[in-house]
Amino acid sequence: MASESSYYVPEQSRLPIFATIGLFLTAFGAANWINGGSSYIFFTGALALAAVLWCWFAAVIRENMAGLNSDQLKRSYVWGMGWFIFSEVMFFAAFFGALYYVRTFALPWLGGEGERGESNMLWQGFENTWPLMVTPDAAAHGDSAKVLGPNAIIDPWHLPLWNTIILLTSSVTVHIAHVYLKKGQRNAFNTWLGITVLLGGLFLFFQVEEYYEAYTQLGLTLESGIYGTTFFMLTGFHGAHVTLGTIMLLIMLLRSVIAHHFKPDDHFGFEASSWYWHFVDVVWVGLFIFVYVLGS
């Protein structure tokens, strides 16, 4: 196996330590900002981290074009991306699990059901419903309650349905782009990838509109009890991932259009981004079913 003997081990690199400093400033700055300090540290850190990652990816691309990357090294990137996506799946699992626990156990018990239903004594008058329009606080304390439920929730069969169609379509278009890339048809690849990016942007636009509607018209906010909590945390983290995925695909598009990167048999940067895109798509299907449809 000749490839094993030519596994490229990079020489010393300044990238990781600068990435560390960027990450540290981002995390420290975020904590400082949230605790009432200034936001400068956070933005400095985030900018630095983004710049270092830019250079890092550029270095990897340069190495690949210089022919340093053996097939074996490329497999390492494949494994790396695959396991990274698995870690993301587990992150979402924590929040889906929280939704499941609240609906299946916590709320019925608070409502007086089952063997742990005695907690209803603390929240007299509370009834378990989903979506939870009246929180235990509101049920027990009426006007003096601090945590109130929403006035209304998002109807799954309008914007969310459109968003489902948009995102499912975008998964197909990114796949079509991949097929054309493998055939070596760059223009078709660029077109279909461009359509995917536009669909991603459209999804995000509708998501923002949905949030705007929720906050201004429905009284549905992060603070409106466990319904608002799970709704915004799940859809919010998903939206953040769609944003990242769209940026990734956009960069892939620019690489192809401007720099003519990617060959029919060598395009893992694009492939990894498309895997990520399929992943956010699958998460959305879960959200549509468990948060929107079964939640209304």
Added chain:
Amino acid sequence: MAHGPQSGFSRWLYTTNHKDIGSMYLWFSFAMFLLGGCMALVIRAELFEPGLQIVQPEFFNQMTTMHGLIMVFGAVMPAFVGLANWMIPMMIGAPDMALPRMNNWSFWILPFAFAMLASTLFMDGGAPNFGWTFYAPLSTEYAPPSTTFFIFSIHIMGASSIMGAINIIATILNMRAPGMTLMKMPLFVWTWLITAYLLIAVMPVLAGVVTMMLMDIHFGTSFFSAAGGGDPVLFQHVFWFFGHPEVYIMILPAFGIVSAIIPTFARKPLFGYSSMVYATASIAFLSFIVWAHHMFTVGMPIAGELFFMYATMLIAVPTGVKVFNWVTTMFRGSMTFETPMLFAIAFVILFTIGGFSGLMLAIAPADFQYHDTYFVVAHFHYVLVPGAIFSITAGVYYWLPKWTGNMYNETMGKVHFWLAFIGLNVTFFPMHFVGLAGMPRRIPDYALQFADFNQIASVGAFLFGAAQLVFLFNVVRTVMGGRKATDKVWDNPEGLEWTVPSPAPYHTFSTPPAVR
């Protein structure tokens, strides 16, 4: 590729070499071990007598919290990652780790993350004081402002762990020398493969739970607040879904180290290699379905109590397989008792004691008596100190001659072992008794009848602490010089790492070795 290390401090900042990074992980881990150890000594000094003598209860709580966090995330986990960095490429015949720059990033995040965590001690309102398990609402509604910094330090530690784990998996799955099939891999490599899988599966869940805390504290969400329809018990479920696999993350690599050492000094091949692999995988699988045994007293339906009780007891089966195999490996072997072997044997015996007290705790009705007492403290210190810490120590003594090219001082190693062995038993064995008698954990003061055993435990703790200074001295001396080690170091040890010179050259296996 042919160069040696760069000179100067930038070597350590910019390195992509698995041996450099492994060494940094190990030194960082030892520094954290001493820091966390000093906090433990503050705790033991306060508990030497009933009443409040040395520290205030608020500070005592910060010490128990920081001790736990630093030992788990700063001492044990980085030490295993350090050993993985040093040994896995050498054991599977790879030129380096699969993703060398990310490897450096994974390491350097840690000192920054822990600087941030430690800095909370000096903030207004003090450091986190809610225990290393940071249960809500203690960690949300009643937490000091520094909790925000704690949350973000956990986030970046998690990022470091996930990247480290991805790197290890990619290395093991992709970088093995031709002929090194999965079932020929040394058990240390196998246990780390499974550990890395556990890490990738549960560190994101930890990130999720601290994110929920952050949102509850600062952004008005209701995850852990019943007023809004949430549930503080939800915190415990999510936390322990991470937390139980986490304890196996801290013990599976230990199994691998001991499985390397015992055959060498018993001069027999490991008994039941494939059953060891399957047992490790079974333990990893079971670790995902036992988490609520940490919460028997929280108020769960009876079906939950029963399920988690029986699932937990099942773990004794694969663990028993392992202990049986280690003992059988030693059976009728021509054993010698060099320092690594002493630590490994102590591991087998004392870890088994910790396993048995775990079995006691697994019995839900009995756990109602033991819960939150010193019996629990005794239990998990018996699995972590002679489990994780002893195995790491054994591994360091075992491979130190390969790393440095010099033999450590055997007499000093034995002195270290006996001091540590006696110290830890004197510290933790009496805790079983005070725990069963009802002494609660995480309390700076206690009833008079617990005084005798607490005094004994405190004496033992300082003895154990002193033993680590012997260890430090011995390691530093070995790094500086000493009797030259042979390439094989020991009598016919098994594994590719013994086929390269001592000290191992900066780059090993630039061309893959032949594997029989």
